[in-house]
Amino acid sequence: MKINNKYFGEIEYEAEEKLSFPDGLFGFEEHKEFLPIPFEEGTDTLICLQSLADQDLSFILLNPFAFFVDYDPQISKEDQTAIGSPKEEDISYYVIGVIRDRVADSTVNLKAPIAVNSKTRNARQIILEDPAYTFRHALGETKGREE
Template sequence: MIIQTSIWGDIEVQEQEIFHFPKGLPGFENEHQFALIPWEETPFIYLQSLQEPELSFLLVNPFLFAPDYSFELPEADREELEIQEQVQVYAMVTIQKQVSQSTMNLLAPVVLNPEIKTGKQVVLHQSGYKTRCLIWPEEQLESAKGGV
């Protein structure tokens, strides 16, 4: 399927890369179809609307940058997404002018069921996570500088 994007123009996406978000995303409730588009040679991936070429979100696997990140997916969300075993979890990313200050949203992960291709952004109300967690914590940046 060929889709229009503002970043890459017209691109081809495979059916297995398309996910249905029955309730849309917070603030974008009318957007229901999204494609996952990898950002080659990076840990990032785009969640691109199939309806609106201008609408895409940068995602990252939060476990790559926050290995201790964990949460219990509420039963209502498990049922809504019909999750049996397989699940994919991503965090939305906000890129800052100073890239080292870029953040990921651990409070509201994007949860996908890869078996039936459904998705939802889940707000973890009872967690201590924040919407703006540094992707590269200061101590990680300092140790990287020390090795130069």
């Protein structure tokens, strides 16, 4: 299968690569299937999440653990059930970013991450109860993991 993407042009993909969002994303509930496209091969630090229904709709996702060492999302039982009741180690988390020309002006949504069941490829955007996480957290305030 193929899809056009504004960053990468025409992309070929296999059906098993797509992510299924039964509830869609907040504000985009009608979009149920997306293709994650890494900006750099072999890493999930920065991903383009491309809608398979609308080639003009895509989001920039970041792996929050690469930027916020203390990030600790706690998924509810209801959200776990919605993505297929995976073991905690089978859940990957991503946050939607708004990337500006200056990285310090960019923000990420730590309050509503995307939880992905890596076994079934089912995903859901969730809202965390922790008041420390915001919808527009400055990326310039990152604390990356020490290598």
